[in-house]
Amino acid sequence: MQLFEHNPIKIYNSLSGKKETFTPIETGYVGMYVCGPTVYSNVHLGNVRTFMSFDMVFRYLKHLGYKVRYVRNITDAGHLENDADAGEDKITKKARLEQIEPMEVVQRYTVDFHNILNTFNFLPPSIEPTATGHIIEQIELISTIIENGFGYEVNGSVYFDVHKFNETHEYGKLSKRKLEDLIHNTRELDGQSDKRNPQDFALWKRAEPQHIMRWPSPWSDGFPGWHLECTAMSTKYLGEQFDIHGGGMDLKFPHHECEIAQNEAAKGKSPVNYWMHANMLELNGQRMSKSTGNTVNPDELLSGNNDFFSKAYAPSVIRFFIAQSSYRSVLDLTNDGLLASEKGFYRLMDAVNLLEKLEVSKASTININAWRQSCYDAMNDDFNSPILIANLFEAAKYINQIKEGKETISAEDLATLTNTMNIFVFDVLGLENVVKNDSGTDKLTGAVNVLIKLRQEARANKDFALSDKIRDELAEAGILLKDGKDGTTYSVN
Template sequence: MSLYKDQEIKIYNSLTKEKETFTPIHDGAVGMYVCGPTVYSNVHMGNCRTFLSFDLVFRYLKHLGYKVRYVRNITDAGHLENDGESGDDPILKKARIEQLEPMEVVQKYTVDFHETMKKFHALPPSIEPTATGHIYEQIAIVEKLITEGYAYEQNGSVYFDVLKFNTDHEYGKLSGRKLEDMITNTRELAAQSEKKNPQDFALWKKAEPQHIMRWPSPWSDGFPGWHLECTAMSTKYLGENFDIHGGGMDLKFPHHECEIAQAEASNHKSPVNYWMHANMLTLNGKKMSKSTGNNILPGELFSGENNALGRTYSPSVAKFFMYQAHYRSILDFSNEALEASEKGFHRLMDAYNSLSSISVSAKSSFSVSEWKQSCYDAMNDDFNSPILIAQLFEATKYINALKDGNATITESDLEELAATMRAFIFDVLGLEDATIVGDESAEKLDGAVSLLIELRDQARANKDFETSDKIRDELQEVGIQLKDGKEGTTYSLG
């Protein structure tokens, strides 16, 4: 189905600082590149938010019928500390600490990244290239930049000449930084480097004797610059000009700014039509930081083994919580916010699962078609997931009114309501219905929980509220929510 022909998407373009109507280069097809993780440690929740933001974009474009080539790289070489320009290679540093080969570190944390994304029910990208697998392409770009006069070699390393580039182009247009201001702020450091100017960035670095990861090049045995990797991999798989480039807000400068400079200097055209940036996460009102300890990993969130939140939350609840904020806004992780989101998630899933028991009528007291378009309108407005979720809760109110006999719906409207809810909850938001498990497992689980409900009922009858509360709370800890009603106690998973 080509729904995209009837839906006009507007994307906030970080380059122009405006919402623009999305018009792909090729009708019906979209090329999207997202900067992936540097695999030297467990992926953290801030990373996850970025990747889930673009999973949402990927899912919605696919839902509309676009053929999407989604490329997300793995940085497994070249990303030095201090914005990838100097200091230690974090992969080598971790290899020394853990007494592993560097590629063992890469493999270990790449696997962790994939497993974490799978728990969040994120779709894998179409192509997942690695920096080490594209050394040839990176060397070719460096050679071209030298030929074009935008790069120079110094003591076996090659640097991009930012001042030369700025005479013909505009360096800083994505981040809004002026080169004159950068020069003023860094002039005193000029003599401390082999670069012509402090603003110049590395395209190829000569490896020190102790640097294990190295490759031969026309200039030295060394390794590519961090910014070069993404230019090489994005253009290889998406072409010299493609539709969407995404990443975290922290990558806007210098990483994405340098990508634009490299691509414009080597290909003489703007590489990307729409730049998108996801904002950061905070934890209990403060910036997430490993150095301060104000940080939480996905595994710690799912297991409850953390000092920040005090209890466990399922991947679906955490994902649902993140989508209740727009991808361009700062989002704070806190116990109170996650608990509220968990209740909302269960309410939404309960409403969806009750649709099969709704009775139909001769007329509807709710315009399902208008509501359906409002869901599309939300996503068409720069992938506005919080507005979409608000619309899903509007439908939830209507479903609850239908259950209580306070509203009516026709058979065709019920089918359209169910299909739309299913499409946006599962296909677009990519949530998992935790109430659905395999038949055999479901039977065993139902028997075990029913027994615990019976024991809890006995405890309450004996006024042993400590035991009844303990059963309820500990079931909730593992994602089983008990609900007391007139007909007795039921449960749901989430």
Template sequence: MQLYKNQEIKIYNSITGQKEVFKPINEGHVGMYVCGPTVYSNVHLGNVRTFMSFDVIFRYLKHLGYKVRYVRNITDAGHLENDADVGEDKITKKARLEQIEPMEVVQRYTVDFHNVLSTLNFLPPSIEPTATGHIIEQIELISKIIENGFAYVVNGSVYFDVHKFDESNEYGKLSKRKLEDLIHNTRELDGQTDKKNPQDFALWKKAEPQHIMRWPSPWGDGFPGWHLECTAMSTKYLGETFDIHGGGMDLKFPHHECEIAQNEAALGKSPVNYWMHANMLELNGQRMSKTTGNTINPHELLSGNNDKMSKAYSPSVIRFFMAQSSYRSVLDLTDAGLLASEKGYNRLMEAMALIPMLKASSTSSLNINEWLQKCYDAMNDDFNTPILIANLFEAVKFINQVKDGSATLTTDDIKLLSNSLNTFTFDVLGLLKDAENAAGGDKLAGAVDVLIKLRQEARANKDFALSDKIRDELAEVGIILKDGKDGTTFSVN
């Protein structure tokens, strides 16, 4: 269904600093590129937050009926330490430290990246290109930039001439930086003597004799610059200009700024219509940092094997927690926040489980169509997942009102409510029915039902001591019994 024809999305465009109505280049089609990981270590939880934001965006666009080509790359070469043009390749350094081949490092951490995202129920991108798989495209792009007069060759390396580019274009328009300010704040560093100016950046780096990852080029053996890779891969699969480019806030400068410059220098046009940036993830009110020990990785959060959280958290609770904040806001990861999200998630699951038991009426006292449009309005407003979740809990209130008889819904409205809740909860937000609600939950429910029957028999026999014992011991392991006029139900805390 082409729902997008009836829904107007507004996206906060980082390059203009305001929300704009989304109009794709080709009606019904969306091209979206998101900068993927450099696979030299386990994926950082802050990166997971960024990728999760764009996973939800991808899901919503698909739900609206757009044909989305989502490209998310793998950087497996050319990303130097501290995002600089000098120093050692991050992957090569890891390989040297562990005394293995660079591509063993790439394979290990690419597999880890995929496993983490699969566990957290991410949809795979349409295309996942690698930097090493697109060396030819990068060499061709460099040749165009040189031909157009915006790059120069020195000792086997090729550098982008930022000053020459800025004469006829605007370098810094995404990050709102002026070249003269960058010049004023830049100090000459050792190892940058090949450059005309410190602001210039590498398109191709000459490989020193000890450098393992190297490819032949018209300028000698070397490897591509980190910024160049994304320009080559995004334009190859999405065209010279495409709809959405996403990434973390930390990539806005210099990475995305350099992408714009490269595209304009090579192809004469701006590459992207809508730039989107996800904000940082903090841990307990402070920036995550390995040096200070204020860090936690996805495996530790999922397993509970860490000293920062009181327990393990399920993939759906982690997703639910992250969706309770706008992708453009700084998000503080805390144990209290996750515990609250777990309770909220369980409350939502419990309410959805009640829907099949609701009794239909001939009339509805609740306007489900109006509620449904509010869900769309939330997502249409720059993918506002916190407001969407608030609307989902409005539906929880509806369900409880119908259950206790203070509100009514027709059969059709109950079906619409159920389908819509499933769509936004599972298809758009990407939540899963965790073990207590799914396969493992079936066995748990069966076991608890046996205990509920034993408790009912004890109460019928006026053995209240046994009845209370069953209730209290279940409560100790987090299973709460609730006695009502329709019988006894349970929930898992």
């Protein structure tokens, strides 16, 4: 019997606005799609928080025995500035400013994205498709939408007719917006006058002469709309209807709303049974913003090279900090919060590392099985990682009491306790066992992580001489790198 058979999960479904018992379309199998990054800049911590939430969901579903197909895309074309239907492509703009090819931008920041996620011990998705790799599928999808009467072509561009769609469907049901209440965009933008209505959105855009990224289509040489790619790729790999679609709260409208409309217009079906949205990450009580300077990227947080935090933090400390808040809550990143999380993290690691040193007795004075079930109950309740962590700290208290002789534990219960701690600390939360060392380990970790990232970039660029040089010189200094399927770790001789 698989664990999922007696661990029913409740998921907060953004579509219904309530928790619902999770019932996959096919028993034992889960299809999950999460909107990935637009690779025009370094991944920011808000993205990391979102992807970390769904990494935890992925890990827990796998632990329960589900066969999970996790699809997370890479947006490498079609995402225009300000999430609009007109203006300049974000990747093309970056390429123009740096005077390089757009695909150089894509490669550079895709590598950065993977490096950062490896640093934070993410599991890779099952499939990671790109928008540019699925142009044919997107063209076919547009043709179907036009044939079904919900799309129209004007001057080589194709738009989705929101008002026509709303006559027989409900546009706005995910974001709980009424079409008549939506604010009309009256700005004079390129191509805006081609639309029948301001609420219509682009399925295909005719490329202006200066637009570098373009593909032939029945309507023009151009590029697909941003919303279209996720509809094309999610349904290609997960089917016309699948179990879970995730992303950041900022994508609920218009991106996910448009995905629903496109799928219903093309396939006649609502594509997703459970919509999940991770909430925003703030910095010192304010929204992160590059324009105001209230932002910090992952490398700066890991190295300590920033103006907001008093020290560098290990990746697992940051991961632990994020897990201490529900994925649906706004999370405020502060120096005090990280310091407190660091203390808690190392206290938890100390307890885990004590397990193998505990002495056993004939009988236990604590109910380990009830505690174990409380860990599952927490995760079964919409992946409630804060409650799970509270339960793990309860176990840490037990462990210290057993060490001090205040409680006793049988060999069987100790095996259960050890197994459960390893499952939830390492397999589900994705933490790594880092031992606190007051002789400068934090600074060392930050410095070594920077060198590991430089080595990963060198390997991605096929500069193996530099990659080997970094590894060998670290080894000479007594720092050994170990490459594994989940990234690179280090140990000190």
